[in-house]
Structure formats: structure tokens, C-alpha cells
Amino acid sequence: xxxxxxxxxxxxxxxxxxxxxxxxxxxxxxxxxxxxxxxxxxxxxxxxxxxxxxxxxxxxxxxxxxxxxxxxxxxxxxxxxxxxxxxxxxxxxxxxxxxxxxxxxxxxxxxxxxxxxxxxxxxxxxxxxxxxxxxxxxxxxxxxxxxxxxxxxxxxxxxxxxxxxxxxxxxxxxxxxxxxxxxxxxxxxxxxxxxxxxxxxxxxxxxxxxxxxxxxxxxxxxxxxxxxxxxxxxxxxxxxxxxxxxxxxxxxxxxxxxxxxxxxxxxxxxxxxxxxxxxxxxx
Amino acid sequence: xxxxxxxxxxxxxxxxxxxxxxxxxxxxxxxxxxxxxxxxxxxxxxxxxxxxxxxxxxxxxxxxxxxxxxxxxxxxxxxxxxxxxxxxxxxxxxxxxxxxxxxxxxxxxxxxxxxxxxxxxxxxxxxxxxxxxxxxxxxxxxxxxxxxxxxxxxxxxxxxxxxxxxxxxxxxxxxxxxxxxxxxxxxxxxxxxxxxxxxxxxxxxxxxxxxxxxxxxxxxxxxxxxxxxxxxxxxxxxxxxxxxxxxxxxxxxxxxxxxxxxxxxxxxxxxxxxxxxxxxxxxxxxxxxxxxxxxxxxxxxxxxxxxxxxxxxxxxxx
Numbered sequence: 001x002x003x004x005x006x007x008x009x010x011x012x013x014x015x016x017x018x019x020x021x022x023x024x025x026x027x028x029x030x031x032x033x034x035x036x037x038x039x040x041x042x043x044x045x046x047x048x049x050x051x052x053x054x055x056x057x058x059x060x061x062x063x064x065x066x067x068x069x070x071x072x073x074x075x076x077x078x079x080x081x082x083x084x085x086x087x088x089x090x091x092x093x094x095x096x097x098x099x100x101x102x103x104x105x106x107x108x109x110x111x112x113x114x115x116x117x118x119x120x121x122x123x124x125x126x127x128x129x130x131x132x133x134x135x136x137x138x139x140x141x142x143x144x145x146x147x148x149x150x151x152x153x154x155x156x157x158x159x160x161x162x163x164x165x166x167x168x169x170x171x172x173x174x175x176x177x178x179x180x181x182x183x184x185x186x187x188x189x190x191x192x193x194x195x196x197x198x199x200x201x202x203x204x205x206x207x208x209x210x211x212x213x214x215x216x217x218x219x220x221x222x223x224x225x226x227x228x229x230x231x232x233x234x235x236x237x238x239x240x241x242x243x244x245x246x247x248x249x250x251x252x253x254x255x256x257x258x259x260x261x262x263x264x265x266x267x268x269x270x271x272x273x274x275x276x277x278x279x280x281x282x283x
Numbered sequence: 284x285x286x287x288x289x290x291x292x293x294x295x296x297x298x299x300x301x302x303x304x305x306x307x308x309x310x311x312x313x314x315x316x317x318x319x320x321x322x323x324x325x326x327x328x329x330x331x332x333x334x335x336x337x338x339x340x341x342x343x344x345x346x347x348x349x350x351x352x353x354x355x356x357x358x359x360x361x362x363x364x365x366x367x368x369x370x371x372x373x374x375x376x377x378x379x380x381x382x383x384x385x386x387x388x389x390x391x392x393x394x395x396x397x398x399x400x401x402x403x404x405x406x407x408x409x410x411x412x413x414x415x416x417x418x419x420x421x422x423x424x425x426x427x428x429x430x431x432x433x434x435x436x437x438x439x440x441x442x443x444x445x446x447x448x449x450x451x452x453x454x455x456x457x458x459x460x461x462x463x464x465x466x467x468x469x470x471x472x473x474x475x476x477x478x479x480x481x482x483x484x485x486x487x488x489x490x491x492x493x494x495x496x497x498x499x500x501x502x503x504x505x506x507x508x509x510x511x512x513x514x515x516x517x518x519x520x521x522x523x524x525x526x527x528x529x530x531x532x533x534x535x536x537x538x539x540x541x542x543x544x545x546x547x548x549x550x551x552x553x554x555x556x557x558x559x560x561x562x563x564x565x566x567x568x569x570x571x572x573x574x575x576x577x578x579x580x581x582x583x584x585x586x587x588x589x590x591x592x593x594x595x596x597x598x599x600x601x
Contacts, residue, residue, distance in 0.1 A: 056357060057357065057358050057359045058357070058358060059358070059359070065354075105385060105386070106385075106386050106387060107385060107386075107387070114357045114386075115353055115354070115357060115382055115386045115388070116381050116382065116385045116386045117381070118381070119377050119380075119381045121346075122346075122350050122377075122378060122381060122382050123350075124350070125346070125347045125348075125349070125350020125351050125353075125354065125378075125382070126350045126351070126353045126354040126357070126382055127354060128347075128350070128351050128354060129350065129351035129352060129353060129354020129355040129356070129357070129358075129362070130354040130355070130357050130358050131354070132339065132351065132354070132355060133354065133355045133357070133358030133359070133360050134358065136315070136336065136337070136360070137358070155346070156344075156346040156347055156350065156378070159341075159342075159344035159346060159347035160344075160347050160350070162342070162344070163341060163342070163344065163347055163351075166342075167339070
């Protein structure tokens with residue numbers, strides 16, 4: 001339990017980083033970042049066996065791919081806070097000559113990033129490739145990948161969803177950020193995903209539903225359970241219910257903060273709701 | 284020299300790819316082949332029989348295949364992602380762009396049935412825009428070998444180059460005239476025949492068309508320099524400029540739209556360094572149709588007579 005408390009303290013700082021990164025850049029995607037904070041903190045600080053000195057090939061490590069690259073603010077924060085690059089660099093997010101591009105990329109050599117993402121729908125395929133490489137190399141570690149739920153409207157996702165069970169890619173854990181929101185509004189209005197658990201089940205996935213994707217203990221437990229389900233002939237998917245904008249009252253549960261940064265006053269308000277636990281990055 | 288450009292056998296460039304990837308697979312255990320339901324067409328069955336664990340069948344889902352290839356490359360594998368040229372480029376352009384080119388992944392995109400000479404299947408499959416599309420992707424190497432032997436050599440050679448490669452080849456049986464023991468050097472144009480009146484820069488199947496044309500023109504007293512541009516990007520600019528400084532005019536030959544392909548690549552070099560008269564032998568901004576390979580080459584301006592006529596026009600403009 002004490003460890004959960006520590007993870008929550010990290011999550012609070014990561015949320016401050018997200019608000020401050022996007023405010024400084026006057027752009028970016030805070031909503032989905034805030035919603036996935038528990039998941040990302042749990043992955044990097046509790047679940048994954050990973051090496052912050054960073055090797056591109058990830059041999060002998062658990063590795064993570066972010067398919068919905070627009071939630072880069074949360075990823076950059078957890079990468080910096082877990083030692084991949086200096087925390088100070090978070091201030092350069094979306095600025096000219098920065099390694100912290102609007103959407104994550106290998107192009108500027110930022111440690112922790114293994115493929116560019118942002119154009120949606122591609123990350124799951126890449127993760128499958130990395131998982132197959134692990135099998136070829138006799139590497140028993142796990143590949144994690146996160147996608148948005150709106151992202152599931154991309155056709156390539158379903159090509160990948162069909163492929164993974166057929167080829168028994170059972171060292172893969174996909175998590176879907178099931179917040180029900182996308183840029184143009186609620187997913188059910190824009191293009192309904194229908195019965196998502198049934199879809200994945202019918203494709204042959206081991207399906208888990210995580211009802212409390214913003215409760216740290218639930219997230220940690222779900223990820224641990226998912227790991228126990230690997231190696232059994234099926235890929236695993238966690239359908240993770242989250243609230244976009246979680247942790248800041250005026251940003252929570254709406255698509256309005258999908259791709260919009262807070263102004264000065266809103267930033268102050270947001271930060272007043274989030275404890276500074278590890279020290280803010282300097283500006 | 285021109286007399287020595289002969290062949291004893293016609294073989295398809297795609298068979299050269301199949302032979303190359305099989306040989307490479309035996310030498311290099313990091314090579315993984317992927318295919319989107321076109322194993323027979325890509326001639327990779329021998330690789331699959333020998334190395335079943337290093338073959339990935341993706342089914343008819345090329346976007347997924349390119350992503351998987353990028354993931355394999357991330358982990359240090361050398362993926363050869365194979366399908367028809369149309370499905371290897373236009374259909375998956377954003378995957379090539381983001382997951383492979385921008386991410387600088389060591390993926391070999393291997394594309395058969397390029398151009399008009401795939402024949403009867405018609406324009407849906409006869410891609411004529413792929414060289415242009417792949418040339419525009421930063422970091423991509425673009426290769427279009429001319430015959431079976433060269434395709435085999437190129438297939439093996441690209442494994443030694445770290446970075447994304449588009450390897451383009453075709454369906455029909457075609458004169459196999461380059462040496463079986465050739466060493467393929469990426470980016471190094473090959474002088475096939477020395478000449479003084481015109482420089483013919485050709486790629487892929489059109490290299491043989493250029494040779495036939497040059498033989499015919501020699502009988503009329505016209506001396507053609509023929510250079511095989513198997514690597515369109517990076518282009519061997521030195522070879523282009525050296526030849527042009529001698530001949531003073533150019534004909535480019537490619538089984539591709541006149542926009543964006545080899546001709547444009549050469550024209551860019553000429554405009555900047557040595558503007559000389561130039562004629563394109565290329566498809567004139569249109570789609571193809573069903574028919575036999577040579578019927579199509581003739582109808583769409585890629586016949587031997589079209590090359591000859593282009594040479595004369597170029598020389599007249601000097």
C-alpha cells in the first residue's frame with residue numbers, strides 16, 4: 001500500500017508537468033495525458049522491467065509503445081521522471097530545436113522513444129513486430145502498447161487485432177484508453193465503437209476490463225494480472241475506463257481539453273489542485 | 284561494347300528477388316521476410332521452406348505488415364516486407380512515412396509487379412507513381428534493378444545498408460544480361476556503353492529497351508552512351524554530369540509517370556549544374572490498361588522506337 005501512495009505522489013507531479021508543459025508551449029494535448037497518468041506512472045515506476053540508459057532494441061527489457069502519440073506530455077514526464085533524460089528538458093516541449101516534439105519521434109534521438117507516432121493507428125502493428133522479434137530472440141519480456149479509443153476507428157488497428165491472435169502474439173499487452181472522448185466529441189456520437197469487449201473477444205483476444213483507470217491501485221493490479229495472462233497463446237487487451245482531464249476539476253470528463261492548453265489563470269487553478277511532490281521542472 | 288550486351292535467357296526480376304532473399308536468408312539470420320498474401324508472386328517460397336520461423340504471413344493487410352516490419356527493425360531484425368508495388372507504396376504511404384522513414388527503421392520494402400509490364404491485370408495494379416512517392420521520403424534509398432541477376436545482387440546488398448530501402452522489380456520474363464557474379468553497389472551508376480552523341484539514363488526494365496534502341500541507332504551512325512541508373516536515390520550525380528559533359532544531351536527512360544521519377548531526378552541535377560537538352564521516355568501522366576507487356580510499352584511511349592525518337596529529338600536540340 002505504501003508503494004501505491006508513492007506512485008500517487010509521482011502521478012501528482014506528472015500531472016503538474018503535463019499542465020506546465022502544455023501551458024508553456026501554449027499547445028498540446030493535456031486531456032488524454034491527464035487521463036492516462038495512473039497507467040503511465042504504474043507502467044514506468046512499478047510494472048515494467050526497463051533500463052533508462054535506453055537501448056533502442058530493448059533486448060531483455062519490457063518495452064512500451066505509445067500509439068496515440070498526441071498524449072506525449074504524460075509520456076515525456078514519466079520518461080524524464082524515471083531517468084531517461086533530464087527533467088529540465090520538459091520545458092522545451094514543442095519549442096524549436098527541441099527533442100520533445102509535439103508528437104513523439106526517434107528523429108531527434110530522445111531516449112525512450114522507439115518509433116514515431118501521432119498519425120493514429122500504427123502503434124499496435126509496430127508493437128506486434130517488436131513482440132515477434134522477442135520471440136525470435138528467445139526474450140521472455142513483454143511488449144506494452146497504448147492506443148486511444150477514438151483511434152480504434154482506424155482500419156489498421158483491426159488488421160493488427162486480427163493478426164495478433166492468429167499468430168499467438170501472447171507477449172503483448174494492449175491497453176485501450178477507453179475515455180469515450182475524441183476531438184469532435186463523445187465517441188458514441190462521432191463514430192460508435194459498439195460493443196468493444198465483444199469485438200476483441202471475437203477476434204480472439206484475452207479481454208480485461210479495468211473500470212477504475214484513474215485509481216492507482218486498480219491500475220497496478222490490472223497490469224499485474226495482465227502479465228499473468230501472457231504466454232498463454234493469446235494477446236491481452238485491457239479496456240481501461242478513464243476520464244479525460246482527470247485530476248483537474250474543470251478539465252475532467254470533457255473532450256474540450258483534448259488539444260488545448262490552459263491559460264495563465266487556468267494553469268494557476270489547475271496547479272492549485274495538484275500537489276508538487278518531486279519538484280517542478282525549472283523554466 | 285554494345286555488341287557484348289546480349290543475353291541467353293529471359294528471366295523475371297521477381298525471380299531474382301526470390302533467389303536473392305533465399306541466399307541472403309542462409310547467410311544472415313537477422314533477415315525476416317514478410318508477405319501480404321502474395322508468396323507465389325514474390326517467389327519467396329524457398330526462403331519460407333528453409334526458414335519458416337523467419338517468415339511472417341500478414342494476410343491482406345499491408346499497413347499492418349509495414350508496422351510489424353518497423354517493430355521488427357526496432358529490435359534489430361532486417362525485415363523484407365514484400366507485396367506488389369502498388370500495395371507497398373500508395374496503399375501504405377503514411378506507414379512508410381511515419382513508422383519507417385521518419386523513424387529511420389531498417390526496413391526493406393520489396394515491391395514486385397511495378398509498372399505497365401505486369402500486363403493483363405491492368406491499371407489498378409500497374410503503379411507508375413511509386414518511384415516518385417518513395418523518392419520524396421527523407422532517408423529512403425530507391426532502387427530499380429534492370430534484370431534477374433542485378434535484382435538478385437541488389438536484394439543481397441541492401442541488407443548491408445542500414446536504413447529504409449524501396450526495392451522495385453517486376454513481373455515479366457526479361458532479358459537477363461548483367462553478370463551473375465556482379466557486386467551491387469548502392470548509388471553507383473553503371474556505364475554499359477560508351478558513346479558520344481547522347482547520354483541515355485535508364486532504370487529497371489527500360490535499360491534493355493535503351494540497349495535495343497542504341498543498337499538500332501548505331502546502325503544509323505548515332506553513338507549512344509548508356510548508363511544504368513539502378514539506384515534512383517541517392518542518384519549518382521557525378522556519373523550523370525560526367526557523361527553529359529561529353530555528350531551534351533540526355534534521354535531518360537523509366538517505366539513510371541514522367542512526374543516524380545528518374546527523369547525528374549536527373550533534370551534536377553542538370554538544371555543546377557549543366558542545363559542541356561533532355562527528353563523523357565516515360566508514361567505521359569496517365570494510367571495504364573490491360574494488355575501484354577510489349578503491347579503496353581509500345582502504346583504508352585516506352586517502346587524501342589520511342590527511345591530512338593527521343594534520342595533524335597534530344598540531339599536535334601543541341
